[in-house]
Amino acid sequence: MMAEAHEADDDIFVYMGGDQVVPNDVVRVRIDRSVNMIPTRAFYHRSRLIDVEFHDGIEIIEEVAFFYCCSLISVKLFGVREIKWRAFSNCSDLINVKFVDKLETIEQGAFQDCTSLETIKMPSIRIIRQFAFINCEQLTDIEFGEELETLQRYAFNDCQHLRRVSMPLKDGMIEDNAFAFCPNLTTVALVGGIHNTIASLHLESWRNEMKDEINIINRVLPNTRAARKTAEIQQWIGSVILRIDHYKNEHRILLKEATTLLELALWKAKIDEKEEKGHVEGMKAKRLKLDIQSERNERRITSGASIVIKN
Template sequence: MCLGYQVKALPVSNIQAEGRDDDDDEIFVYMGGDQVVPDDVRRVRIDKSVTIIPRDVFYHREHLIDVEFHDGIEMIGKWAFKCCRSLRSVKLMGVKIIAAAAFYFCTSLIDLEFGDKLETIGTSAFQFCTSLRSVIIPSVKTIGKRAFATCRQLTDLDLPEGLETIQERAFSNCHELKQIAMPLNCNCVVIAIELFWLCPKLITVDLVGGFHNTVASLHLDSWRNEMKDEINHINQVLPNTDARRKTAEIKQWMGLVTRRLNHFKVEHKAMLKEATTLLELALWKADLNEKEEGLVEREGVRTTRGRRKRARKEICITSGASIVIKNVLPFLELK
């Protein structure tokens, strides 16, 4: 029975010592339903008819090395592969939901690949996956409590722009974690309690998404430079921050960056509005002078004040300013 981190992972050499070559292993085809998975199964192919891997189905299959998933699988159930301590590779390209403890204590898992349909990673889903070194998640909305806690070899973590919630201690006790990439414009700005608890080597935080394009579009060089300094500040202070304080430091930094960027966006909008007004007046005045000269030539001395007033109104309408402002200036707006 899988009791926790104290249980030692089954060495790969012991598995091969049984006298069977990995390439010669018979592949077990999982069809779903009430099918019973043999305790000594080593290689599995999930049948195309299966869209949900049910609860417990591969629980504690210690000899299981490889599972061939297909893109139509939408959900991995609770404890589905818990304590599969020889499982090396998992590719979940079509999966939307990974339930609680689905791959808990898969201590030999090295190759982990997600698709762009993933929405939820449940509580402790990959906790104690102690061989994982790099995790790239292209799409997810919610990461549950302790989802990747105690992944002791994890060094790099990339989180997607669409992330909405990270729950407490999701990446705690990842002793080798050095670099994370995460979004700014999501609910993770209010970072969960002790998210990076006891990650002493965490020294680099990068921001992902359209944030950098927004900064690059700020009107003044001084604004852009100040934002770049604010963004880089976290990577200057993290190396000297206590492991128990890193989450709080990151949380405070993200709040400052957000507030500063919002300030500059307001200033940018005000400056753009002023420029829009000046452009409208300039276009109108240029067209007015040109057309008034033509009006004088046509009407001569008989041109009345009323005629000039009506002409100015027509010129304002046809000056082109409204077209420029409507179709050109919006491209200068910040997202």
């Protein structure tokens, strides 16, 4: 057993970075903990490479670092913040890429022609440059997080099997033709705080209208030409933002009116309380006055009864 484990370790090439040359026939790689950046062309055209063990200290993958690693199947990019130009381009067998919550930028053509890639989740991504995932023909689902700011033109061009995209609601976020020629794109879902905002609207009719406004895109996209899908999504985002801003403003007006009515009610209650208190105190004073007068009369009667008049 120990011999087998030692033999398995011997099959793994430990990459130390710097000027180290990676063998052309390398199959499995472990990135040493001392490495925090994969340099340009480090694994360029290593066509037999099937597995790379990354660690969470790697922050940047430079240009064409894994270009044409056509046997690479899966990668887990634990600590990576930035993936540069065509870093994984033409990795035709790459099925799964796991991004964690540190990735911020994917540069131009980084995953171009990764024709086996199926789904991607990018919870912390901020910027995706043009052609980043062009011609990822097996890609079906994309899930962005709330941090997404820019999706440049042709970022997902010609992703023939793309069906569903989850994204935040931000005006101007998507550039023209970001999803050009994605004929099967039929579903867009919103992520982030928009759902809590809608749930907090004052009137049920407003909430229902907003839900309907959000669902419009999923009725429109199936009948939209592939070349027009990005434009429809852009227009829909603008429309949803306008509608939610309108209802948020109406909601604020109602809250202000309700606050004013509450303040008036409290003010009236204080006045009524003062009047009631004044009335009670007046009654007490009147009763006290009557009591004093009664006591005086009683004293006169008592005093008069004790006087003896002599003849």
